[in-house]
Amino acid sequence: MNNKEKLRKAGLRPTKQRMIIADILLDGIDRHFTAENLQNEINSSGNSMSIATIYNCLKKFRNCGLIKQVESSKDTAIFDTNINQHHHFLDEETGELIDIENDEVNLRKLPKIPQGYLNNGVEVLIKIKKQI
Amino acid sequence: MNNKEKLRKAGLRPTKQRMIIADILLDGIDRHFTAENLQNEINSSGNSMSIATIYNCLKKFRNCGLIKQVESSKDTAIFDTNINQHHHFLDEETGELIDIENDEVNLRKLPKIPQGYLNNGVEVLIKIKKQI
DNA sequence: AAGTAGTTTAGAACGATTTTAAAGTAAAAA
DNA sequence: TTTTTACTTTAAAATCGTTCTAAACTACTT
Numbered sequence: 229m230n231n232k233e234k235l236r237k238a239g240l241r242p243t244k245q246r247m248i249i250a251d252i253l254l255d256g257i258d259r260h261f262t263a264e265n266l267q268n269e270i271n272s273s274g275n276s277m278s279i280a281t282i283y284n285c286l287k288k289f290r291n292c293g294l295i296k297q298v299e300s301s302k303d304t305a306i307f308d309t310n311i312n313q314h315h316h317f318l319d320e321e322t323g324e325l326i327d328i329e330n331d332e333v334n335l336r337k338l339p340k341i342p343q344g345y346l347n348n349g350v351e352v353l354i355k356i357k358k359q360i
Numbered sequence: 361m362n363n364k365e366k367l368r369k370a371g372l373r374p375t376k377q378r379m380i381i382a383d384i385l386l387d388g389i390d391r392h393f394t395a396e397n398l399q400n401e402i403n404s405s406g407n408s409m410s411i412a413t414i415y416n417c418l419k420k421f422r423n424c425g426l427i428k429q430v431e432s433s434k435d436t437a438i439f440d441t442n443i444n445q446h447h448h449f450l451d452e453e454t455g456e457l458i459d460i461e462n463d464e465v466n467l468r469k470l471p472k473i474p475q476g477y478l479n480n481g482v483e484v485l486i487k488i489k490k491q492i
Numbered sequence: 493a494a495g496t497a498g499t500t501t502a503g504a505a506c507g508a509t510t511t512t513a514a515a516g517t518a519a520a521a522a
Numbered sequence: 523t524t525t526t527t528a529c530t531t532t533a534a535a536a537t538c539g540t541t542c543t544a545a546a547c548t549a550c551t552t
Binding site: 299 | 429430431432433437438447449450451452458460464465466467468469470471473474476477478479480481482483484485486487488489490491
């Protein structure tokens with residue numbers, strides 16, 4: 229399926245700007261990035277785009293499940309093109325994130341989901357620290 | 361150990377402002393809060409404090425391990441007085457966090473920590489969604 | 493081709509957090 | 523105790539990521 233079809237299927241009008249972003253992000257390669265990282269990539273691909281459009285687009289892509297946003301207490305939002313359930317190593321010093329595939333983690337026991345709620349995804353974060 | 365001693369032990373000079381905050385936070389009760397929440401508590405305890413001091417103090421407390429900061433992609437930093445390794449339910453709609461004690465989660469299998477790094481804590485986040 | 497609903501944009505606005513630099517205070521030294 | 527020193531607090535300004543505004547634009551429908 230090409231990117232235009234992916235956008236249509238997600239209920240998004242395939243505008244010029246969304247196609248530029250889709251061409252960068254939806255290439256099947258897993259990566260973590262910020263809005264600013266993406267703007268740099270857009271610029272170096274010979275295009276340009278308002279930062280507001282980039283934020284709009286990332287929000288839409290996230291809400292449609294085309295990308296994910298990582299839970300992280302960094303001051304800048306981090307997005308992830310790996311939309312499968314998976315986990316992360318986090319170096320808190322540098323903010324570097326490394327993917328952990330879902331099958332590398334095995335939860336023997338999970339707590340009961342609170343009354344009135346549904347499980348909406350489990351994320352394991354392993355904080356790591358450079359050895360000295 | 362009283363709060364003055366706790367601050368000293370953590371390497372922090374026990375100033376008037378830090379004592380006010382320690383008296384609110386270090387009472388052994390687990391809670392999640394933002395800088396603004398804390399300022400409100402300070403105000404309603406009859407004290408007042410510059411927001412810059414509150415941020416300074418929270419950062420120092422966090423760096424000394426007196427409190428933790430929760431990994432969350434909310435726009436406002438969330439702190440936690442529960443400094444034991446533990447986990448959270450997160451309602452992404454409302455941002456509400458609910459503690460999960462460490463013994464309620466059991467990891468059968470963990471991935472190998474990357475070369476040159478040490479494990480510095482595991483956090484499990486279970487995203488939950490209100491049932492409709 | 494015309495209409496309309498959704499999209500993009502620059503720039504302003506916003507909110508959380510940090511910085512600045514001056515005044516204040518705790519601890520150490522004399 | 524007084525002096526000195528290093529650290530802390532403060533209000534206000536600055537910064538930074540993100541969102542809003544409202545006007546211009548564009549994809550899709552009729």
